[in-house]
Amino acid sequence: MQRYNGFILFALGSLIVLGLSHGNLINAYIQITIMFIGINIILSSSLNIINGYMGEFSCGHAGFMAVGAYVTSVLNMWLFASDRVFGPPLLPPASAVLLFPVTLLAGGIAAALAGLLVAVPSFRTRGDYLAIITLAVNYIVKSSIENIQVIGGARGFMGMRKVVQSMSEVLDVPWVMIWVLIATGLSVWLIYRFVNSTYGKGIVAIRDDEIAAEIMSVNTQRMKMVAFMLSSGLAGIAGGLFANILGYINPGSFTIMKSTEVMVMVYLGGMGSLSGSVLSAVGFTVLMEVLRPLQLFKWVVIPLLLIVLMLFRPEGILGNRELSDVFPRLKRWFGTEQGGK
């Protein structure tokens, strides 16, 4: 029974949030902040697969997010809404309710395929050279989007609100919030199951010693491919949700700055700690919103805080441990299944 406690807790929390936002008991600003927390959780925990568990240095996560965001929104616009470029909708707009997760998943798959751009060079390259490749992929994605005029180029792509609206016309519930919560829960659960499975322990083995791992019959190439594709696919799903929350995306939102932000969350929480990533994603998003009144000085205070944190606790908040290692009592409640938030 206790192994379902995490799931039950998360489901209850989600239902409360949904109820509050459906009844407009919390204002739109708080709703958006909650959705961004969800997206940041997906981003930081998926980057943690590469940077934390596999010990590589990927600094182009925003690129995969961009692929997911654009594929999902273009599909949505093409299928469910009338648009200047894509013409009338192919399917009745009401079907968006059922097919929205499909387009979201399609964005994830496209991003996972883009992840191959990094995965294939990673067979031969490691460390700093791989970091450059991820950086280059981020730039390549951003500047290819800028050069495709059909989807708006550098001006950006908009209209996703129409899709969300046609979903609300069928049933008036906060759809985007629902999908953000589901995707967050699922991806944390997926990553948890993956890194704790015998199969997934292969990526930790690659971090510790690639050659030894290979001798111990870990198929390193395959593991790398799986890790990169999983990580970038989840980033793509986060991107798709991001596009539907804002209703407008442009290539400028997916720069190195965004990648840096995600990286900061991973290192803040601690490499190789899933609960650390989740906690730091929540903390970082809230911190960003709290510091908003500082305006320009926000981006002075945040790096400064992180530098100080690094000086006193260089391994991040949780280091290599999970929350249940720090507070052993949690184990009694959540068993081995420490999913959810």
Add this chain to the structure above:
Amino acid sequence: MLETFLQNFLNALQWGSFYALIALGYTLVYGVLLLINFAHGDIFMVGAYIGFFIATFLLGGYALQLPFALAPGVVFVVTLILTMVLTAMVGVSLERVAYRPLRRKGAGRLYVVITALMCGLLLENGNLALLGASRRSFPELIEKTVYKFGGVTFTNVKVLVIITTILVFVLLETIVRRTKLGMAMRAISYDRMAVPLMGIPADTVIVFTFILGSSMAALAGVLFAVAYPVLEPYMGVLIGWKAFIAAVIGGIGEIRGAFAGGFLLGFVEIFVAAVFPSTLRDLIGFSVLLVFLSFKPTGIFGVAKTTKI
């Protein structure tokens, strides 16, 4: 046809010079510390700003003025030297405040890298918050003369940039190959553990490395500001990342590599922009890099490390 080629060739040499000078800082620090100093692009920006303030002061643009007027050439040289000294101090203080305590603690490499990223953000946003978002125009220190040679036009600034870069290359190669400090630098990159045991003061060598790298970034900053006289807080970001890429293409940790990579990247960018629409410049440049690194993962001059089991 030949004239356009020569014209682009000159432009590429100048553009590559900036990349090479900045890439040098990455490569020197990496060679000694195995640290990617991501704050380096912003050190370049700081250099340009320091140069701006010194030049404006020397030209009498502030309330506090020099009692005598200087000739424009003298102003340029004094600005260059003062900027290099001050920027080197900025670089060294970053090392002292942020990197050295982490190194003492034996923190993992990636944590130092993330600290470097944060230092860069701090520098650019601190600048934005303190000096405001308005762009500044760098005073004209060297009067631009345009020479025409056949169909090829070039300015004295362009020639100055290219010649300076070549001189810096020769100077640095001499320092690293012929002097005792250079030998110590090479020793540290060869075996970090054994060096302190041989009585070589590792910290002094590291500080010296930062001085060299930061002053070269300052040099690039002032030259860049003379060639393109618009300063803004984020000017170092993109050029910094690209210089890092140049350093990696050349084989990071090798001085020759930084120059080769810098010029190569300059050539790719300028010639892509000459043939294709200029919006494709980044796309093609980075794709070339991706393909290159897939086939030669260690860069031009890099040597693959063999791992002992």
